[in-house]
Amino acid sequence: MFELRWIRDNGEEFDRGLRRRGLKALSAEILALDREWRAAQTRLEETRARQKRLAKEIGAARKSGEAIAGLQAEGAEAKEEESAAEAEAQRIKAAIDEILWGVPNLPAEDVPEGADESANRVLRRYGEPAAFDFPPESHERIGERLGLMDFARAARLSGSRFVVLKGALARLERALSAFMLDLHTREFGYLEISPPLLVRDEAAFGTGQLPKFGEDLFRTTGGHYLIPTAEVPLTNLVAGEILEESALPLRFVASTPCFRSEAGAAGRDTRGMIRQHQFLKVELVSITRPEDSEAEHERMTACAEEVLKRLELPYRVVVLSTGDMGFAAKKTYDIEVWLPSQGSYREISSCSDCGPFQALRMKARYRLEGGKGTRPVHTLNGSGLAIGRTLIAILENFQRRDGGLALPQALRPYLGGMEEIA
């Protein structure tokens, strides 16, 4: 979310950013409302000051036994004026909020401009896609052939976009979760968190899912939202707080189920477990000082990449174009893993620098050391990694001609020494 104060001083930059996102300029409309609001605010404060003064006079007069009827009449009149001024100020503020709450973050300068993913830019590649001397199978064929991946029963239980994993694959999923958590906590200094999976709407607003993207979320009868990513609870951990500068950066990691309605994805990735209503994901969140967020973004992406390196999976890193970025992001790196059956790279992680955008929504700030005043923190989030898709990548990249598959060395300690699935 953007501050009115910032838009006032940076109207052109604001509009330019919006246009880069393919949106229309808004500063003129917002600033006109802002001028109205400030005028209304000033009127409101003046009437309030007058009202307070009268109330005190009445108190003093009563004490000294003077007549107060005249003053009371004046007070009643002041009160009416105050109510009218307040209603006016509130009306204008509501109009401003409605616009502001729906404005996405502005892209960083170095984000390539474009309407969609075709404008994304590949930054680097790691590893070589294995050359198969047989036609590689898709993960769902491998999983079903092994009898360890059951879409039919999942559909009977829950409908489409669900899966049942069995035996070695269920174990593999658990191993991936433990492996990633260990890596991020032991080697990269993240604090492991086990957060709630159901959150209230304030939390979903803070990270930017609401008010615009409620359609993508599952909602309980009790009014909770199921988290679409642990980014929501992890980032909102600092909502409403004033942190000490010395406490930053904060780094959180959690492995959680994620729930997505996939409302706008009908017909896309309908086969296999690429796109599910429920999936496991290890999420990284950092809370930093403004001057540290860019470096933290690179660091976080490197942490996610390290998972793929250790799992011996070929990948590439792309920077998303202005048209492909999410609502809250100022810059996003996607990590895409090689999927032999599709002959292409598919997203397995998305690391975003949100700048102060989410912090302003959830009122998370920090106190400057030695100085005075507070500033909004910067927030970052990234998958490290999506576990369902990592499992897919392992099945496909490690498959053998005999129909079985080897397992990456790094995971074996988490699999009780299991070396292959056959």
Add this chain to the structure above:
RNA sequence: GGAGGGGUGGCCGAGCGGUCUAAGGCGCACGCCUGGAGAGCGUGUAGACGGUGAUGAAUCGUCUCGCGGGUUCGAAUCCCGCCCCCUCCGCCA
């Protein structure tokens, strides 16, 4: 789910319709004192928004006593709704 109690500043805690511009204490910071430290004494001790001013220093106003409404000339204080915490009972992994 039922019954009751409660949410006040960094923390504890008083206030329960009219200088509350929130007592007092603790903590913290600075100063005095000291050879140094402690004790003691003094001073200070939040955030948000708006105005004046150069987006600095400063200064004025408004808001914030869990959140939102209401009553009243006036609300931390009274009323209603919501959220959260605690105690007891019931249920429960």
